[in-house]
Amino acid sequence: MPRRFRDFDQLLSAVKKEANNRPLCLAFAPGATQLDVYWSDAVRQTGEPHDAAVNCIQALHVGRNYKWERGIVLFHTDGYSGGKMAQKMLEFVGSFPREVSRKTINATFEVTLIQCAKRTEALPQFDPAGLGPAPNVDLAWEAKPGRERAVHRLYMMLAFALVQSRVGNSGEGHNIGAVLVAPDGALLGWGLNTARKNYTFHAELNAIQDFYHRTNQPLPEGCRMYTTLKPCQMCAGMIRDAARRPETLRVFFAQDDQSTGSTALDELQGVQRLLGRESDIFSEVPFVISKAKALRLERLRAESDAANRLATGWRDSRLAHRTAYLTTPTALDVFKSASARLIDKIDQYQGHLQLGNPAVRKVLDHIRPFVQQMGIMAAGPAPAFGSQSALVANDVLNDLMQEDWDSIDKAVNESQMHL
């Protein structure tokens, strides 16, 4: 039922009364004479990826896949204290006035007050029942500096494969995916970027909010997140706040995003890193190409141009949209190929793969039901390498994954023989 208020103060006291004077946030988008004003009280407990500001911002952005051009108004009462997640989400979606003028809302506005609950929209079809710990997968050991091992790359491939399974079939996903993994290797959750539904629904954020709604728990100690792109400021803030002990987190990302700047995770030393130097796939492409294909590129100038376009495309994309470049055919090839290679590995495991890293075999066995459940099996074969863009993607993937499989599997086997 729309109501009219004399001024903002009168509206505020009406909301406070509805909230029984608990600390609260309210938010609305200015510019119309009929306003929906969203409010939420500050109910966040440790690790809960919602608080009053997050609830309000997400409610405002339902159905909107871009920022509000003129900036929304977000106001909080005394006693509200948002953590990094709210603060960084605020910075992500726009800038806001701290003080709200009494004239901002007055008798010329029709206002509908809406109490917004925490987001409940779940990701489709994820039922972790039956996906218990991957036995004897010691991620603590695997994660030691300088030992980014095949197991981590497997989980990263799973994130890539999730992207492909969605992007390839439905156009969802925006080519960014995230997988949450417990210290014992169990799959805790996943997420894809669904920013077309809501500007704030990034892959990492989807994974964390989905995990919370299923478990009502903060991210467990020693939790790992594998994400295909370096988390933005908003997601980094949420990852940090959602963890039971943030300093024990590990966040691996495949692609760097220098437009992100410093984040809440940077403050936690050793928490976040690229999964191997070569996995910085887009910024490293010129180096990879010149090393691996120098002779061929000299003869095939067209391919060299393709490599340059790939590199500059990523650089230029920062000016337009930080991830717009990821929808290009070359980037899609990378995701598609990662998916196919993961399926290859699983097929090998099922068939005749007896040698190699035992931890890798256990993870392959462990993630297989998830891969099937998520429809990744239907993702289709890897692209036929031969086109200019696919040639680049093939080189990148070789560095990202293939070299490791043999050398690292062998190294781990050798060390385990001494145990």
Ligand SMILES: [Zn+2]
């Ligand atoms: Zn993000």
